[in-house]
Amino acid sequence: MASVIEERLSELGFEVPEVAAAVAAYVPAIRDGNYVYTAGQLPFVDGALPATGKVGEGAGLVSPEQATDLAQLCALNALAAVRGVIGSLDRITQVVKVTAFVASDPSFTGQPGVANGASVFLGRVFGDLGIHVRSAVGVAVLPLDAPVEIEFVFKVED
Numbered sequence: 001m002a003s004v005i006e007e008r009l010s011e012l013g014f015e016v017p018e019v020a021a022a023v024a025a026y027v028p029a030i031r032d033g034n035y036v037y038t039a040g041q042l043p044f045v046d047g048a049l050p051a052t053g054k055v056g057e058g059a060g061l062v063s064p065e066q067a068t069d070l071a072q073l074c075a076l077n078a079l080a081a082v083r084g085v086i087g088s089l090d091r092i093t094q095v096v097k098v099t100a101f102v103a104s105d106p107s108f109t110g111q112p113g114v115a116n117g118a119s120v121f122l123g124r125v126f127g128d129l130g131i132h133v134r135s136a137v138g139v140a141v142l143p144l145d146a147p148v149e150i151e152f153v154f155k156v157e158d
Contacts, residue, residue: 005089008125009079019084020044020077023143028081034093036156038081040101040149042142043073052145055114056105062147064110071100071117074150079125086156094155095122095132101149104138111136118150 006016019028022039029038043049053060055067062070075098083089100115102108115136122130142149 003088003090005079005092005125009076012124014076016080016083016089017045017077019080021047029078029085031085031156034155034157035096036082036085036154038078038152038154040143040151041074041077041081042144042146042149043070044077045073049144049146051147053147054103054105054108055110055147056108058105061105064108064113067102067114067147068117070146070148071114071150072121074100074148075118075121075152078150078152082152082154082156091156091158092126092154093129093157095126095130095152096155097151097153098122098132098134099151100134100136101139101142102136103140103142103145103147108138111138114148115150117148118152 026039029036051062053062055062098118102111102114
């Protein structure tokens with residue numbers, strides 16, 4: 001039987017990708033009891049970052065709109081990591097927490113708007129089960145010069 005969540009993703013125009021390979025000594029996700037914690041998810045598409053650099057307004061920067069789209073990719077990659085641990089995304093009973101890190105130009109203060117890329121996406125996918133707590137933090141630099149990296153916590157059932 002097909003996954004209800006994967007069918008919803010398909011209706012929204014998305015497909016769960018393969019789990020992104022870890023870029024250091026860690027695993028993409030781990031289950032502890034009824035919770036799955038992801039490592040920081042980068043916005044990889046087919047193993048590459050579609051954009052690099054700092055987020056902000058102006059020439060040479062990743063636009064806030066593009067960064068918001070990248071945050072959505074981070075969430076999609078998180079779903080791949082979670083599926084790799086629990087098998088079916090239908091076992092997710094709640095998106096619990098989202099922690100977004102945005103590599104920011106010093107004058108950029110729109111980190112919450114960027115994080116909305118992941119939050120709104122999860123709401124579209126999971127409905128009320130996608131409502132979560134969140135932090136959005138501006139940082140100087142992220143691994144591989146990624147503009148966005150996001151960690152997730154999901155509650156799951158057997």
